[in-house]
Amino acid sequence: KAGVTQTPRYLIKTRGQQVTLSCSPISGHRSVSWYQQTPGQGLQFLFEYFSETQRNKGNFPGRFSGRQFSNSRSEMNVSTLELGDSALYLCASSLRGGESTGANVLTFGAGSRLTVL
Amino acid sequence: SQKIEQNSEALNIQEGKTATLTCNYTNYSPAYLQWYRQDPGRGPVFLLLIRENEKEKRKERLKVTFDTTLKQSLFHITASQPADSATYLCALNNNDMRFGAGTRLTVKP
Numbered sequence: 001k002a003g004v005t006q007t008p009r010y011l012i013k014t015r016g017q018q019v020t021l022s023c024s025p026i027s028g029h030r031s032v033s034w035y036q037q038t039p040g041q042g043l044q045f046l047f048e049y050f051s052e053t054q055r056n057k058g059n060f061p062g063r064f065s066g067r068q069f070s071n072s073r074s075e076m077n078v079s080t081l082e083l084g085d086s087a088l089y090l091c092a093s094s095l096r097g098g099e100s101t102g103a104n105v106l107t108f109g110a111g112s113r114l115t116v117l
Numbered sequence: 118s119q120k121i122e123q124n125s126e127a128l129n130i131q132e133g134k135t136a137t138l139t140c141n142y143t144n145y146s147p148a149y150l151q152w153y154r155q156d157p158g159r160g161p162v163f164l165l166l167i168r169e170n171e172k173e174k175r176k177e178r179l180k181v182t183f184d185t186t187l188k189q190s191l192f193h194i195t196a197s198q199p200a201d202s203a204t205y206l207c208a209l210n211n212n213d214m215r216f217g218a219g220t221r222l223t224v225k226p
Binding site: 004033035041042043045048055056058090092103104105106107108109110111 | 148149151153158159160161162163166168206208210212213214215216217218219
């Protein structure tokens with residue numbers, strides 16, 4: 001079966017612009033989580049969506065937002081881009097949400113590498 | 118504050134030896150802990166999961182231990198090979214999944 005697909009894979013933006021990243025989860029997976037990965041900070045949790053509802057949110061400013069559609073596909077948006085937003089943005093899908101009592105194993109996409117100039 | 122710390126940023130070992138990576142956490146009470154592998158330019162890939170009531174889990178050359186008293190997990194790769202070279206991440210559930218910064222393992226032939 002197809003894995004987690006993220007688009008675009010690479011993009012370059014300038015400060016002040018906004019960007020939208022897309023994630024298509026594995027078929028049947030209802031949970032989508034987003035992470036930001038930088039060399040200095042590692043994998044930082046952004047937010048998790050489950051059945052179109054944001055379940056949890058990490059410690060990021062309001063410029064970072066997301067949504068999930070009825071087919072479980074998800075998008076995240078970053079507005080007013082700053083140089084520090086340059087990072088690899090990873091999306092992961094899972095069968096269950098993070099609050100589930102069952103184990104939540106994540107399947108990651110290859111990521112979208114954002115460069116802000 | 119909550120922290121997940123992986124003992125070293127980088128670990129170099131000789132082929133055939135056992136690699137041991139450490140994950141320590143504070144102010145978490147995870148029901149389970151996971152280990153992932155990440156290769157350059159790719160997303161992390163799930164390797165193993167161990168629950169709080171399990172002391173040890175094995176999968177082929179991989180072994181994970183979980184000590185909830187010490188708040189520590191050890192990840193072992195026995196008979197290491199150059200193909201095992203990658204960054205290894207531990208992750209805890211906290212309503213959502215939180216990751217350590219990772220340890221970059223290099224296995225030299």
